Structures are given as C-alpha cells and as structure tokens.
Amino acid sequence: MLPGPVQEALQQSLVDFEGQGISLLSLSHRSERFDALMHSVQTRLRSLLDLSDEYEILLCGFGASLHFSAIPLNFLNEEGVAIYEMSGYWSDRAADEADHFGRIWRFQAPLNVSDAARQQGMEVREHMLGPELPAYVHYCSNETIDGVSWPTLPDQWYGEFPCPVIADMSSDILTRPIHLDAHAMVYASAQKNLGITGLSVALIRKDMMGHARSQTPRLLNYEILADTHSVPNTAPVFPIYALEQTLIWIEQEGGVLAMHARARQRSDLLYSFIDASELYLNDVPQLIRSQINVPFALRQSGLTDPFLAGAEERGLLQLQGHRSRGGVRASLYNAMPMEGVIRLTEWMREFEQQHG
C-alpha cells in the first residue's frame, strides 16, 4: 500500500516523467537527473533519520533477504562467531541463512523481561563467549508475523557489550525514532515503509567496511556498493523514485515523529478493540506488542475464513495471517490511514455481533 500522492507520482512518471516527454522507465542511471534523484534520496533519508556522516547510505537492488547472506559475508570471518537475537519468524530466517557462513549463536531475545533479567541475560552472553568477542549482534526490531517488537531498541542493552549491533528494520524504519548511532548497520527492504519492491536501504558505519570475504558476490559486497555510490552497474530507477516520493510524503506529513504518533493511534485503537472483545485474541504481552503488525485469532473455530471473506467484500484486503501461523493479521504501515483501522474495527464489531 502506498500513500495517495506517491501512487499518483508513480503513475504520472510512467506517462511523462517531470514533463520531459519520456517515461521514468526510460531514464538512464547515467543521466544527470538520476544523479540528482540519488542525491535527493540520500539527503532526505539522512535528514529524516538524523544520520551522521559516519554512515554510508546504500541503495541496493535487492530485498532484505539477500542482506541475510551479505551480512555474514561482509562482517563475519571464517573463525568468528555472531550472535543472533531470536524474537520471531524473521530473526529466525536471518539466523538460518547466517548458519551457512559461520558459527551463529542464537539467544532468546530478552524482550518481555525485567531490567534485572535482561542484565542477567547480557551476562550469560558474555560468559558463554569468554574472551572471544562476537563479530556482531543481529536483531530484528519488529517481527511482522509474530506481531512482536523490541520495546526499546537495544542500544542500552549492548552499551557495555563492545561489539557492532546490526538491525533488520524492514517493517518499522521511519515509523518510530531510532537511536541510529548505537548501530553499526541498519537495513530495510523498501516495500513496507519505503516504497515498492526491488530495493533495500542499508545504513552502514564506514569503519565496518573492508572486511568482506573473498568469496563475497560483488553486488553483495558493501564496500563495492559504497565505492560505486550504489551503482555497481545498473540501478533500480523506478523503486528509487518511489522511495524519493515516499520520503517527500513523510516530510510533508511531519516526519518520523508524526508517523510514530499515527502508528501509536492506529495500533492503540486496534489493540483496545481486540482486548475488549470476547471473540478476538492477541496474546502478545503488552510491552512488546508491535505497533505495525497486529496478528489476532478468533476464539471460535471455523470463523476465520468467513471473517476474512466478509472483510474482503468490504475492501479490507490482505488480512490473512502468514501461512506459517494462520489467523488474521492487520499490517499498519505508514501509508495506512486511521480510517482503514476504523473500518476494520467496524467489521470486527459487526462480525462479532453476528456470531456472538
């Protein structure tokens, strides 16, 4: 789902890009206009994320899943070890992929625990590793399928744990403020809050560069992507334009804080409704509920399919839960208007009355 103005800009760009009489799809990645587009995207991202010059901004012509491979290839040497914090489906996928490239230690992410328990968890990690420092710690800030989110990002937790922290923020980048300086790398695929598929963004601290394995595919080598200014040969012009238009829209709507306020409003409404109902259930502990993805189940068996069918008739689309867990899932990315959540709760109320 794209914001209306972004959708319109993309449509117009295919017909006549900026009044130049050509389609955006014909724009060469070697043109001045493309250079200006890259500059615009980088400047806007840097400003919206309050990102210092210590970080490279890479625009990669592939999705987050190839970063699952690229991260160990770039940062983990054959003898090293990396820590993966497990919080749900996507952190699991990242660790499964990293397993091919070296020693990966999985820890249950200390999410819904007291400060003391979290402190203890950190000590366990240090103790197990002994004198060996991990090459990095990887976590996923928001789990789209499990509806689980890190309540505070782990900069404090790893504050006294001197190793680089890498975050997959595919689903919540630009939906809440991030303390980016606490990370060595943050990456996100574009299709959730940054436009359309075919692109991902990687923000990488410059001192991380230069240690890729010799067998790293060239296009997955972050140093090469940085050296070629994200144009190793061709570039995904259309998704990059979609990103620019999305960033402009976010700026005009008030920036990341405005996006965050809306995300809270949307998810507060939906969780309140679910918690007050007899029919719907979300069993994620309050503290770690995602503001972006709200999965829920129907307590009576056999009602999920009729619920989804009725939703679709009402234009409430793509509510089916991920095939790995079924049920219902509402994804409330930046482009989702409050109106969409209100209409969803209206249908939920109507359906509950019918089957109460």
Place this chain on the structure above:
Amino acid sequence: MLPGPVQEALQQSLVDFEGQGISLLSLSHRSERFDALMHSVQTRLRSLLDLSDEYEILLCGFGASLHFSAIPLNFLNEEGVAIYEMSGYWSDRAADEADHFGRIWRFQAPLNVSDAARQQGMEVREHMLGPELPAYVHYCSNETIDGVSWPTLPDQWYGEFPCPVIADMSSDILTRPIHLDAHAMVYASAQKNLGITGLSVALIRKDMMGHARSQTPRLLNYEILADTHSVPNTAPVFPIYALEQTLIWIEQEGGVLAMHARARQRSDLLYSFIDASELYLNDVPQLIRSQINVPFALRQSGLTDPFLAGAEERGLLQLQGHRSRGGVRASLYNAMPMEGVIRLTEWMREFEQQHG
C-alpha cells in the same frame, strides 16, 4: 525503451489493474492472480523459446550480474575449473567475478576465424585441460559495448566437448532463434528485451541442480529458487507483469522469427550507412557484428560531442558510447522501431554534410 502497448499496459496497471480497483503495486505475490501471472509468463516463454520440459524457468528478483556470482557458486566446486570465452566487456566481467570462486580459464572466443582455426582452438582447450573436464563453459552471446556477437551459437563447437554450456543472453534473447537444447543454462536480465529492471530470467536444465556450495546465499541457489517456484519469499510483481506484457507483444508481432527479421533490417540499414560514409567507422569484422548494439566512432576528432548533442535535440536519446570506450552506440533492442533507425541515419547524413 518499451514497446508502446507494453508501456500503456504498465501505466494502466498502476491506476487500476485489470479493472480490480487496485494498483498492480498492491497485488500480493500470494494471490491467485499472481499465480496466474507466473503461469502465463512461464508458458509464453516456454513456447516462444521452444523450451522443453527438461528446463526450469526461474524468474529471479535481481539482474544478470548476480548470476555472475551465482553460476560458480551453483556449478563449480572448490577443486573444479571453468572455461570462460572472452568476447568483450561483459564476458570479461563474468570471468572477473567467477575468479573469486575458483579456477577460471579464459580463452579468446574463436569468433572471427575459419572452421579449421576454430577446430584447432577446441583442441587446444581439450589439450590444456588434460583429463580434467571443466565444470562448464561460459560465454556471452552478444557484447553490448563492443558490438560483437557470436555468429552461430556455440552448440556445434562444443558438440564434442562434453561439458555444460552456459550463456549470458541478456542483450539478444528473443531477438534471434537459439538452439536452447545445446545449453545447460541461459540467463538474461530483463531490461533489454524482457521488460524492465529488477528481474532476470534463468533457464536451467534440471539435471544441473543440486550441487550448490554450502556457502551459496539462499536467494542465489537455483535449486531453492526452482523448489519455491521462483517465490523464495517475495517476488518482483511489477517487472514480472512487464515481462508478461512484453511476451504478449512479441507473440502478437509474430514471435522470435519476426523479431529476428526486424533486428536484421535495422542493423543492416545502419551498418550499410556507416560503411558507405566517410565520417563514421565501425571496425568490427562483418561476420561477428552485433545486430543489437552498433557502436561507431567519428573519424574526425572533436565531433563526437556535437554529434550527440544534435542527436539529443532531435529526440535520439542514449546514444553515448559506454564510458569504457566513448564514441557512439546505437542499441537496437526489440522495442526499437525501424523508424528510429531511419531518423538516426538522417541525422548522421545531415551531420556529415555539415562537417564534410
């Protein structure tokens, strides 16, 4: 450059995809319509290319350059050797990348030589290898930057050389008939003759699968892409739709033979004009001239920039030669109408008269 009807279909798809009231960019890769799209693309490609069921058709969410890495990762084991036939810029890039993954033997492609010399070349390859068979032979069927093309594809040449043949056909797939059965794999990025960026097509004989190295990134593992029907997680819906529309257009225009006849007409006109002129020069031997990419130089120094500037004023765009060699380059992909070549030669004539 896209054919007009494809361009229009893409525009319409962003506004209202097939009258469903949604943009194609909102179409889920888990919808029935997406499954139908994948089926349509595969069926049309199989038919246009006359491809047997022995081959998998993979639609990959990345360009040809990642195949440069994926090919050795999938087909070359740590001890093996692969032959790369050198014919210009892109075969060179493929070999440079393969060097990271194993022993690569480069041979000058036996292009502009007699049958006897070619036969001798094959014997040299066999002799050098000794009893060791190469894991595969890789070649690039058309070099976009050098304007060089394999006059006959090397199925005969390697006929008695029992190892898999892999071809990068990014720039000439669907522009001429291919003897596909002689190949173990053919791959092509989409943006030249198959639609837009963000996609590549790989046709792989099924018996090639299953030997990828353990450190192959999951999304570059052809067996996994085949097992997941090219949807390892998400899929590039928009470029796949652009491919479908391009294939429909080719069918309606008369298929590969019609495309080939047009490619010959376009390039014949341009080469004849160049050869008859005093100002323009293409020094590629007749036999191996590309029908798709026609690079040429101006014999008088200092005239290239004014020539290109005047061309641009006349709407003749993207004629600048590749930065690695300068000069002028006309790319005559399937979507280029004969009219475009006629207008180019008119400008070339006018410019030559001005500077004669």
